[in-house]
Amino acid sequence: MINKEMLAEREKLALELAAKLPEISAAQSVGEGTCPLQWCLKLVEDARAISDGKSVMSRDGLWQLQLMIEGATRGQSGEEDLAVYKETLDAMELIGDAFTVKVAELLKANLEAYASEWDLHVRRNRCTSLVCYYDLYIDxxxxxxxxxxxxxxxxxxxLGGAGMISVIKNDRELKNDAFIASCPLGAIKKCGAIKPPCPPAPVPVGSFGNAAGGAGGGRRRRRG
Ligand code: SF4
Known part of the structure; x- marks a missing residue:
């Protein structure tokens, strides 16, 4: 049985937890090079970590939000999922306690400030910060x-060999920090929709881009 004292105690805790969350301005300006969706994902993970999980919204609501944001960062969501995400935030604002309402406000502020980036993730599986989605190439x-x-x-x-410029043929299994760090010279780089010119097959080091004006030997290729 929940009595008035228990409710008051819960609301007090919710206010204390809400005070630990970032300010709205942080959600609206996540910083150079930071993916806004990754910022939201961390916010929800942190919120779940400090929540007591005793209310539906702090338990199931936050969990659902985490799944939705993860889906948008992994190519597993569409426009309809974004609509459900907004509805969930509205519901949380309506019936949540001070803590979950603050989480919803932060996520909504982020969604409004970075609407185009959310759209890019959900519709095109692209990430301007090259965190959630990217391709790899060897410079x-x-x-x-x-x-x-x-x-x-x-x-x-x-593909490659001694003294040859290496070429990535299939980056599906290579998109991880360990592979990127495997090049001691930092030649393995991330790119977005436009891939810089690269040889289609290994060529001797120093030969690519030196002929005919050094433009790289190929046209830029638009992808995605
Ligand atoms: S490790 Fe780096 S420098 Fe060496 S072949 Fe691969 S990309 Fe080129």
């Missing part, structure tokens, strides 16, 4: 053909 101007990336990649995913 032919940096690669020195030492072969370290070949050893770090599954067979056939990277």
């Amino acid at each position: 032919p101007a940096v690669c020195q053909g030492n072969g370290a990336c070949l050893k770090a990649a599954p067979s056939g995913a990277v």
Whole structure:
């Protein structure tokens, strides 16, 4: 049985927890290079970590929000999911306690401030910050053909040889920090919709982009 004292105690706790959350301005300006959706994901994860989980919204509501945001960062959501996300935030604002209402306000502020970035994630599976979605390429101007990336990649995913500029043939299994860090020169780079010019197959180090004016030997390729 929930009595008045218990309700008052819960509301007091909710206010204390709400005070630990960031200000609205932080949700509206997440900082250079930070993905707004990743910012929201961390907010919800942090909120779940400090929540007592005793109300429906602090337990199931926050969990649902986390799943929805994760879906948008992993290519598992569409426009209808975004609509459900907004409805969930509205419901949380309506029936939540001070803590979950503050979480909903922060997420809504982020959604409004970064509407185009949310749209880009959900509709096109693209991330301007190159955190959630990106492609990989090997910068032919940096690669020195030492072969370290070949050893770090599954067979056939990277082509190359001693003294040759390596070429990524399939980056599906390579999108991880360990592979990117496998190049001691930092030649393995992330890119978005536009991939910089790269040779289609391994060529000797120093040969790509030096002929005919050094434009890179190829046109920029629009992807996605
Ligand atoms: S990309 Fe880096 S690790 Fe791979 S061959 Fe070129 S320099 Fe070596």
